[in-house]
Structures are given as structure tokens and as C-alpha cells.
Amino acid sequence: MYELAVIGGGPAGLAAAFSAYQNGLKKIVIVERDRELGGILNQCIHNGFGLHRFKEELSGPEYAHRYIEMLNDTSVEVKLDTMVIEITPDKKIYTTNPSGYEMIEAESIVLAMGCRERTRGAISIPGTRPSGVFTAGAAQRYLNMEGLMAGSRVVILGSGDIGLIMARRMTLEGAKVLACVELMPYSGGLNRNIVQCLHDYNIPLYLSHTVTEIRGTKRLEGITVAKVDENRRPIPGTEMNFECDTLLLSVGLIPENELTRAAGIDMDARTNGSRVYENMETSIGGVFACGNAVHVHDLVDYVSDESARAGAAAAEYVKGVRHKSDCALFENGYAVTYTVPQKLHKDTKAEKIDLFFRVNKVFGKSRIIVSSGDKEIAGFKRQFMVPGEMQHIILPVDKLREFDSIKISAEGEEK
Amino acid sequence: MTELTCIVCPVGCRLKVDEENGYAVKGNTCKRGEVYGKNELQNPTRVLTTTVAIEGGTHGRCPVRTNGAIPKSKIFEAMDVLKKLRLTAPVRCGEVVLKNILGTGIDVIATRDM
Numbered sequence: 307m308y309e310l311a312v313i314g315g316g317p318a319g320l321a322a323a324f325s326a327y328q329n330g331l332k333k334i335v336i337v338e339r340d341r342e343l344g345g346i347l348n349q350c351i352h353n354g355f356g357l358h359r360f361k362e363e364l365s366g367p368e369y370a371h372r373y374i375e376m377l378n379d380t381s382v383e384v385k386l387d388t389m390v391i392e393i394t395p396d397k398k399i400y401t402t403n404p405s406g407y408e409m410i411e412a413e414s415i416v417l418a419m420g421c422r423e424r425t426r427g428a429i430s431i432p433g434t435r436p437s438g439v440f441t442a443g444a445a446q447r448y449l450n451m452e453g454l455m456a457g458s459r460v461v462i463l464g465s466g467d468i469g470l471i472m473a474r475r476m477t478l479e480g481a482k483v484l485a486c487v488e489l490m491p492y493s494g495g496l497n498r499n500i501v502q503c504l505h506d507y508n509i510p511l512y513l514s515h516t517v518t519e520i521r522g523t524k525r526l527e528g529i530t531v532a533k534v535d536e537n538r539r540p541i542p543g544t545e546m547n548f549e550c551d552t553l554l555l556s557v558g559l560i561p562e563n564e565l566t567r568a569a570g571i572d573m574d575a576r577t578n579g580s581r582v583y584e585n586m587e588t589s590i591g592g593v594f595a596c597g598n599a600v601h602v603h604d605l606v607d608y609v610s611d612e613s614a615r616a617g618a619a620a621a622e623y624v625k626g627v628r629h630k631s632d633c634a635l636f637e638n639g640y641a642v643t644y645t646v647p648q649k650l651h652k653d654t655k656a657e658k659i660d661l662f663f664r665v666n667k668v669f670g671k672s673r674i675i676v677s678s679g680d681k682e683i684a685g686f687k688r689q690f691m692v693p694g695e696m697q698h699i700i701l702p703v704d705k706l707r708e709f710d711s712i713k714i715s716a717e718g719e720e721k
Numbered sequence: 722m723t724e725l726t727c728i729v730c731p732v733g734c735r736l737k738v739d740e741e742n743g744y745a746v747k748g749n750t751c752k753r754g755e756v757y758g759k760n761e762l763q764n765p766t767r768v769l770t771t772t773v774a775i776e777g778g779t780h781g782r783c784p785v786r787t788n789g790a791i792p793k794s795k796i797f798e799a800m801d802v803l804k805k806l807r808l809t810a811p812v813r814c815g816e817v818v819l820k821n822i823l824g825t826g827i828d829v830i831a832t833r834d835m
Contacts (some may be wrong), residue, residue, distance in 0.1 A: 342779065351784035351832065352770045357730050365770055367784045367833035371814045450772055453782040478771060478800050497726045497733035498787075502767065506793070605731055 309624045310617075311399050311412035313390050313565065318418035318597025320373035321610040325617030326381045326416070334382045335410065337401060342372030343377075345420055347446045347606065352471050354498075358607035369606060371622055393417075393569045395590050414592045417566055417580070418613060421559040421598040423468075429557050431463075431631040433519045438526030441665020442468040442556040443548065446475070455479060457552025461529055462486045463517050465493040465500070466694075469556025474503035476554075483509050484548050488533050489516045489538055492668050494558075494678040494694045496604060516540065517553065526551050536599045559602045576644035577601040583633065583649045584659040584703075585619035586612065592623045600663065601646045604696050611660070629653055634706055635712065639675070639715025641667045643693070652707050659706075661699050665691045665716050672718025674699060678709040691716060725761055727754045738762055766790035769799050770832075773818065777810035779833035785818055789827040799823055810835050 309331045312319045315338030323336050329363045336642040342348065347355070348364030357363055360372060377628040388403040399410040423441040438457055440448075445456040446468065456483050462469045465488040473483045486504060491514045493500055504511050512531065518540050519530040533544035561579040571588035574583045579600040586596050596616035597609045622655075627650040636645040669691040676699070683706065686699050706712060727734040727749060736758045737747045746758035760766060768790050772782035792797060799822055808818055812831045819829040 348833070351772060351786075351788060353768050354731065363768070365784060365786050365832040368814060371833055450784065451780045451782060453772065453774065478769075478796070496731050498728040498731060501726045501733075502728045690735075695733075705820070 307333075308335045308410065308412040310335070310414045310416065310620050311338045311397075311410055312315055312416045312418055312617075313393070313399070314338065314345065314387075314418035314420055314597075314599070315340070315343040315348055315384065316418065316420050316597065317370065317373070317414070317606045317609050318420065318599065318613040318616075320370070320377065321347070321613035322416040322418055322594075322596055322617035322620070323382050324373060324376050324616035326621045327377075327382055327617075329621035331621045332381050334380075335412070336382060336384045336388055337388050337399065337410070337566035338384065338386050341387055343374050343384060345476045346443070349450045350471075351450045352475070353608050358605065359610050366606075373610075385643070393565050393593075395569055396613055397592065413624050414594070416613075416616050416620055416643060417588070417593065417595040417599055417654070418597050418616075419500070419562040419565065419599045421561045421602055424555070424558040424560060426555060429555070431517050432519055434522055436520070436522035436524060436526045438522065438551050439520065439553045439555070442466075442472045442554045444639050445552075445554050446472055448503050449475060450478065455481065456554070457481065457526075457550075459484060459550040460552040460554060461517075461531070461548050461550045462554045462556060463512075464556035464558070465486065465495050465511060466556040466558065467495040467499050468683045470495045470499040470503040472556070473509050474507060474556055477507045477509070477716075481552075483507070484550055485510050485512055485531070487512045487515045487517060489534060490514070490693075492692060494556075494695070496694060497692075507693070518545065520553065521691075526553060559598065561599045561602065563599060566599070569593070571595075572587055574644065574648055575599075576638070577646065579715070581645075581648045582646060583629070583651050584647045584654055585622075585651065585657060586616035586647070587619060587623075587629075587651075590636060592620070594620050601644065604694070608696070608698070610660070612662075615660075634709050636661065637711055639713040641665045641716040642668075642714050645714050650703070650706060650712075655705060656703055658700050658702055661701055663697050663714055663715070664693055665697065666693055667716070668721040670721055675715050675717060676701060677713050677715070678711060683709070684714065688718070723762060725758060727757050729753045729757045746789040748758055765793040767793050767796060769796055771800060773803050773806045773808055775810055775812070775835060778808075778812075780835065783808055783812060783818075783835050784832045785829050786832055787822065788817075788830045789829045791822065791825045791827050795825065796821050803829065
């Protein structure tokens with residue numbers, strides 16, 4: 307019997323396990339389906355990780371390495387090549403690995419399965435079905451870990467960070483990246499990545515455009531790109547043709563929660579992750595969730611922070627701390643897509659809580675308003691807010707306890 | 722006056738750099754942003770991250786990076802140098818795999834154990 311089982315050995319799982327160990331747990335196991343720890347960080351060879359967590363600019367593998375080294379000096383066990391098949395509400399974990407089927411029992415569980423990419427099927431692009439259409443992350447793994455180039459003339463659909471990073475990466479490796487095409491009128495990635503991945507290499511970014519046709523029999527031969535109207539419908543007469551052998555899709559990430567749903571845990575339809583309290587506890591006591599399995603983050607540093615909270619809370623749970631059911635709910639107000647956490651245990655001992663959310667509009671000078679009914683509880687000024695950048699506010703719990711429902715909204719100059 | 726998006730960190734501050742006034746930087750929220758703004762218009766530099774071939778490792782490629790920024794104009798030349806490099810496992814995270822790339826004074830380091 308373990309005190310804690312962590313499902314997934316990526317950045318979330320590593321930070322949760324380390325934090326639980328620091329908070330006094332000794333019998334911890336990380337279950338990882340890949341043959342090594344580190345998760346997606348292993349293929350994110352670019353820099354920009356760790357500025358917040360380590361005050362240094364590291365590459366993805368280096369960031370993972372820091373945590374793996376930290377865990378090496380602990381009693382945390384790691385099961386690699388091990389796939390979790392099912393988790394039950396009474397915390398039995400059914401797994402399979404090359405040596406067979408195994409059931410693991412734990413007093414607490416942290417769900418840290420991360421997310422996966424949306425594919426062509428999810429966005430229904432018309433046309434033929436040639437090879438050469440990849441998700442950006444698949445192409446990234448082929449290139450950075452296997453040394454295989456996906457193609458030589460490339461168009462990228464979607465301006466999420468992975469797509470932008472791959473535009474630069476493929477260019478450095480000798481491919482011609484013809485364009486990055488984004489359906490929305492704004493980019494889904496960080497501004498710094500627009501600058502250092504597209505502008506640096508003169509790669510055009512077409513906002514409010516999409517791919518309307520894929521051509522080719524065996525291999526991709528070309529695509530059509532058209533401008534879209536305010537309802538995101540292609541505008542006839544605006545078509546542009548690109549001759550290319552590769553189309554990379556960077557069209558969003560989906561938290562990976564088959565295990566979570568099968569266990570009967572409450573889900574949030576906005577995030578596609580579980581609904582969590584401020585300590586990252588799910589609707590099943592003693593089962594916590596963190597990282598991209600809860601909501602898709604921009605920065606691994608925030609994944610680590612959030613996961614450390616989940617690990618610490620799991621340690622408290624194992625030591626017997628239980629919360630009363632009295633809670634406050636966070637609601638999405640104007641221009642707010644979701645919040646994490648969605649719930650607050652009113653009896654939490656925490657003095658402050660971290661609240662993350664995304665806006666669904668582009669704002670210039672603006673304010674974040676935390677309110678209940680007509681009462682404004684707190685306000686935060688922002689110079690700008692964009693959907694691609696997750697917002698983070700810190701709220702004092704004392705000011706929140708008297709409310710059952712707390713609304714997060716945005717207001718200001720809309721662009 | 723030139724407007725730039727700072728790429729030093731994910732905050733991405735909007736900078737205004739005044740070329741006619743000693744490259745004075747406005748709009749930055751940290752010291753590193755000021756340094757970036759001044760450099761970007763005079764001698765832009767970037768950290769290069771890529772992979773190099775490795776024999777006997779868990780994967781066929783080992784991730785590497787320059788352990789400091791090199792001139793932006795030398796990025797493709799540096800890629801050509803690194804394409805020819807062959808490593809043999811084991812290498813350690815942080816180990817120098819190529820000293821002083823293109824005479825820049827900057828070393829190339831492995832970014833994982835392999």
C-alpha cells in the first residue's frame with residue numbers, strides 16, 4: 307500500500323511527487339507509461355523554461371532533469387513503461403506493463419496525465435487524406451528525439467506555442483516554412499514566440515485565416531488558405547494556394563482524462579479537466595489533479611507550482627486532514643472562459659489562494675474584478691490581456707469566506 | 722523610436738527604444754528588458770537550441786544549447802557546425818560538447834543526460 311500514487315511522470319507528476327515527499331510522505335510511486343520520466347519536456351528542446359521556478363532560462367529537458375535529480379535523493383519509486391488502465395473511487399489503480407497486469411493501492415492519488423493534441427479529425431478540414439499532415443507535437447517528437455524531418459515545405463495551421471516553436475525549429479533544420487495560419491483574429495501563442503519564432507525568420511502570420519482544402523494523393527501536394535469572416539466562415543474569393551508537402555496542426559490541446567471520467571470524478575466542460583478545490587482536490591476526497599490534465603497551461607513553471615500544491619495537499623490528506631463540505635464556487639463572469647480552481651473549501655488553512663483563468667477577448671488597459679452579487683471583493687489592473695496568456699491572481703481567503711458564489715470578470719478597453 | 726516585444730521572458734513587455742537618445746528603453750518592467758531593448762537594435766543575439774547526433778544513447782539525438790546568446794546573424798552558420806558534430810553516450814546534462822562555437826566565446830552544452 308502506497309501513501310500516494312502519482313499518475314504520470316511529466317512536469318506535473320514530478321513536482322507533485324517531490325512536494326508530497328517534502329511534506330512528509332515516504333511511500334510514493336510515480337506511474338509513467340513512457341520509458342523515461344520528463345513527459346513532454348523531453349521533446350521541448352527550446353529554452354524559456356524555469357525563469358520563474360529556478361530564476362534561470364532552461365530548455366525543457368534541463369527543467370525535467372532538475373526535478374529528476376531532486377527525486378533521485380528521495381524514496382519516491384518510479385514505474386516506467388506502465389500504463390494505468392483504470393482508477394477506482396476507492397483508490398485502486400489497475401496497470402499493465404511488459405511484465406504483466408498489476409493492481410496498486412494507495413491512500414491518495416494525484417492525477418497528472420497531462421494533455422494531448424487536437425488532430426485533423428477534430429477540426430474537420432475538407433480534402434483528401436494524404437500523408438504529410440501532422441500535429442505539431444508529433445513532428446516535434448520525430449525531429450527532436452528521433453532526428454526525422456516531417457517534410458521540407460511546411461505550412462502551420464494554428465498559432466499556439468507548439469506551432470510557433472516548430473516553425474522556427476523546422477526552419478533551422480533547413481525546411482521552408484511558408485506561413486502560419488490562424489483562424490482567430492489574434493494569436494494563441496505567447497507574444498515572445500511570435501517575435502522569436504516567426505518575425506526572426508520572416509515567416510508570415512495570417513490571422514483570421516484557415517485551411518479550406520488539403521490536396522494530394524499519397525503525399526500532401528498543396529493546401530488552400532482563405533480569410534474568414536467574423537463568424538469564422540471562409541470568405542469566397544480570398545483563397546491562396548500553397549504548394550507544400552507538410553501541414554502541421556497546432557490547433558489546441560485536450561486534457562487527458564479518460565481515467566478521471568471513468569472514476570466518476572466531476573468534470574468542467576470548459577477546461578475538459580476535473581473540477582478542483584483550491585488545494586487541487588477533485589470531487590473524490592484524496593484524489594487530486596494538477597497540470598495540463600486540469601487546464602492547459604502556457605508555462606511549465608506554473609504547472610510545477612500548482613502540482614506542488616496538489617502534492618502537499620495529498621500529504622495532508624494522508625496525515626488525516628479532512629475538509630468540511632462547505633465551499634464557495636467560482637463563476638465565470640464577463641469575458642472569462644474558465645477559472646481554476648472552481649471551488650474553495652471555506653475551512654482551508656491557506657491564507658491566500660492562487661486563481662488562474664483565461665479571457666476570451668483581447669483587452670488593452672483593463673481590470674479583473676472579483677465580486678459576489680453587487681459587492682466588489684477585489685480588483686486587479688492589467689495593461690493588456692489576451693486569450694493566449696493565462697491570467698493569475700492571488701486572493702486572500704479571509705475576504706472570500708463569507709460568500710457562496712464568487713464571480714471573476716474582466717472589463718476595459720476591448721481590441 | 723522603435724517598438725519591440727521583449728522576448729526575455731513570457732511576460733512579453735512592449736518596449737519603446739529611442740535610437741536617437743542613447744537607445745533609452747521604456748515600457749520594460751525589469752532590468753533584463755532594458756538590456757534586451759538596447760541590444761536588439763544594435764547587436765541582436767539569441768540562444769540557439771537544437772539537437773546533435775549521438776551514438777549509444779536512449780535516443781538518436783541529444784538536445785543541446787548555447788550557454789549564452791550568440792549573434793543572430795550567426796545562427797544558421799552555427800547550425801551547420803552542429804549538424805556535423807557526433808557525440809558518444811554517455812553525456813551529462815550541462816557538459817560542454819563544443820567549445821567556443823564560431824569564435825563567439827560561447828560554448829554548446831548538452832541539456833540532458835544520455
